[in-house]
Amino acid sequence: MVRYSVYMKAIGIIGGVGPMAGADAAQKIFENTNVATDQEHLDLYLTSTPRSIGDRTKFLLEGGSNPAEGLYKNALQLISLGASTLIVPCNTAHAPPIFDVLRKKLHDSHPEITLLHMIEETAKHIGERFPESTTIGLLATKGTHALKTYPNALLAYPHITLIEPSKESQERVHDAIYNQRYGIKAQAPVSKEALAILLEEAHTLYDRGAKALILGCTELPLALTKETISLPLIDPTVVLARSAIKHTEPAKLKDETA
Amino acid sequence: MVRYSVYMKAIGIIGGVGPMAGADAAQKIFENTNVATDQEHLDLYLTSTPRSIGDRTKFLLEGGSNPAEGLYKNALQLISLGASTLIVPCNTAHAPPIFDVLRKKLHDSHPEITLLHMIEETAKHIGERFPESTTIGLLATKGTHALKTYPNALLAYPHITLIEPSKESQERVHDAIYNQRYGIKAQAPVSKEALAILLEEAHTLYDRGAKALILGCTELPLALTKETISLPLIDPTVVLARSAIKHTEPAKLKDETA
Numbered sequence: 001m002v003r004y005s006v007y008m009k010a011i012g013i014i015g016g017v018g019p020m021a022g023a024d025a026a027q028k029i030f031e032n033t034n035v036a037t038d039q040e041h042l043d044l045y046l047t048s049t050p051r052s053i054g055d056r057t058k059f060l061l062e063g064g065s066n067p068a069e070g071l072y073k074n075a076l077q078l079i080s081l082g083a084s085t086l087i088v089p090c091n092t093a094h095a096p097p098i099f100d101v102l103r104k105k106l107h108d109s110h111p112e113i114t115l116l117h118m119i120e121e122t123a124k125h126i127g128e129r130f131p132e133s134t135t136i137g138l139l140a141t142k143g144t145h146a147l148k149t150y151p152n153a154l155l156a157y158p159h160i161t162l163i164e165p166s167k168e169s170q171e172r173v174h175d176a177i178y179n180q181r182y183g184i185k186a187q188a189p190v191s192k193e194a195l196a197i198l199l200e201e202a203h204t205l206y207d208r209g210a211k212a213l214i215l216g217c218t219e220l221p222l223a224l225t226k227e228t229i230s231l232p233l234i235d236p237t238v239v240l241a242r243s244a245i246k247h248t249e250p251a252k253l254k255d256e257t258a
Numbered sequence: 259m260v261r262y263s264v265y266m267k268a269i270g271i272i273g274g275v276g277p278m279a280g281a282d283a284a285q286k287i288f289e290n291t292n293v294a295t296d297q298e299h300l301d302l303y304l305t306s307t308p309r310s311i312g313d314r315t316k317f318l319l320e321g322g323s324n325p326a327e328g329l330y331k332n333a334l335q336l337i338s339l340g341a342s343t344l345i346v347p348c349n350t351a352h353a354p355p356i357f358d359v360l361r362k363k364l365h366d367s368h369p370e371i372t373l374l375h376m377i378e379e380t381a382k383h384i385g386e387r388f389p390e391s392t393t394i395g396l397l398a399t400k401g402t403h404a405l406k407t408y409p410n411a412l413l414a415y416p417h418i419t420l421i422e423p424s425k426e427s428q429e430r431v432h433d434a435i436y437n438q439r440y441g442i443k444a445q446a447p448v449s450k451e452a453l454a455i456l457l458e459e460a461h462t463l464y465d466r467g468a469k470a471l472i473l474g475c476t477e478l479p480l481a482l483t484k485e486t487i488s489l490p491l492i493d494p495t496v497v498l499a500r501s502a503i504k505h506t507e508p509a510k511l512k513d514e515t516a
Binding site: 010016017018019020022023024026027030031035036037038039040041043044045046047048049050051052054055077080081180185186188189 | 268274275276277278280281282284285288289293294295296297298299301302303304305306307308309310312313335338339438443444446447
């Protein structure tokens with residue numbers, strides 16, 4: 001089909017999980033594309049229908065209807081517009097009970113479409129960026145911790161040791177994201193309360209020996225940035241954005257900045 | 259049709275003009291929606307296909323194929339997904355030779371769809387926010403200045419006096435946006451060169467009596483923000499984002515922040 005020719009390849013972002021993370025992924029794709037004019041940018045489509053997807057953490061912890069159904073519906077919408085490389089900028093959605101269902105449904109109906117796996121791309125990035133034995137810290141939602149998505153993906157890189165916050169600290173990080181008054185999902189720009197919690201928990205992981213920190217929930221880079229913390233950060237949304245460009249039009253990938 | 263019921267209304271952003279402005283509009287819609295959880299956000303779709311739209315300023319100054327064709331194609335894509343309120347976050351695209359063609363085509367094929375007009379919404383916002391006789395400054399691309407889109411829209415509010423930069427200053431502002439080395443479209447985050455030019459031209463307008471400044475190109479809010487300049491700014495993308503929410507699910511519109 002002509003729409004999948006080299007010039008018509010397009011990136012599709014299944015957003016809405018959460019909405020800000022979807023828009024953030026789009027920005028990071030544009031920022032990592034080597035262009036001098038608007039017209040040199042890659043074609044990109046974004047869906048953001050959070051009501052039809054549902055809460056990923058709630059499903060993982062309590063069951064109910066699987067968010068994979070809504071994600072798959074969005075995938076079909078993006079494909080109908082011409083998207084050939086799909087990404088889901090949401091860590092929790094990559095837990096196997098959700099992502100494996102989405103991946104199988106999509107592979108069965110559209111084997112020609114590339115669905116990138118954010119956690120696997122991030123594990124690969126870490127394995128290559130830190131070639132020596134290294135300890136890495138993880139900040140994430142309770143759902144992501146409970147499902148062990150990062151530890152499992154990093155098994156392929158045995159020289160990387162992953163450390164996670166204590167149970168109590170995991171609750172605090174989760175609260176900084178989800179609290180309906182001051183959480184990142186409820187308040188933009190990020191509240192002082194949420195930022196204070198996250199800075200404290202980030203420093204605790206560094207004190208325990210982490211050389212870099214995975215921002216393992218797509219809301220976290222809204223709070224923890226070069227401007228708010230001076231320690232090395234790994235943003236899986238940036239890793240995913242760069243992978244999406246590489247799979248779509250590799251010549252347009254910007255050089256990595258330090 | 260059931261997809262246009264009150265719960266299924268969705269916002270469609272025709273982005274790509276430029277790409278960062280499209281993602282920025284999505285973020286501003288999310289930031290201006292009153293929610294406590296992801297699931298309370300409105301459904302939203304974004305297209306970003308700059309290659310198939312083309313350069314708006316070039317068309318206005320030199321002719322050639324009308325960007326309205328690509329914009330209309332994107333409008334049809336967004337409608338096919340369920341969008342009922344459409345926005346185009348690009349000032350130059352609102353010049354009558356482009357926007358009037360898009361509006362007519364869309365009205366002829368889909369009279370039930372709302373296409374908001376960023377400049378008219380901004381003029382209305384200014385007319386209401388400044389009820390007394392007030393001077394307002396405009397920073398924009400050469401195309402927007404040449405087509406007089408803001409002066410024409412503000413004719414409906416005769417108590418507002420609009421001032422524009424000198425011809426030479428208009429060239430400098432245009433360069434800060436389009437320069438292929440340090441312009442906002444070529445470099446993210448914004449370069450020091452681009453920011454310095456814009457700060458100087460903004461202050462010149464204030465010295466000439468402007469009480470507030472219209473950021474009349476959607477790339478300008480990436481450079482001129484509360485953090486970089488302490489003078490009152492009017493961001494048409496925020497005005498448009500808020501109008502889109504108001505037309506889609508008015509109860510979800512956040513109170514205006516100062």
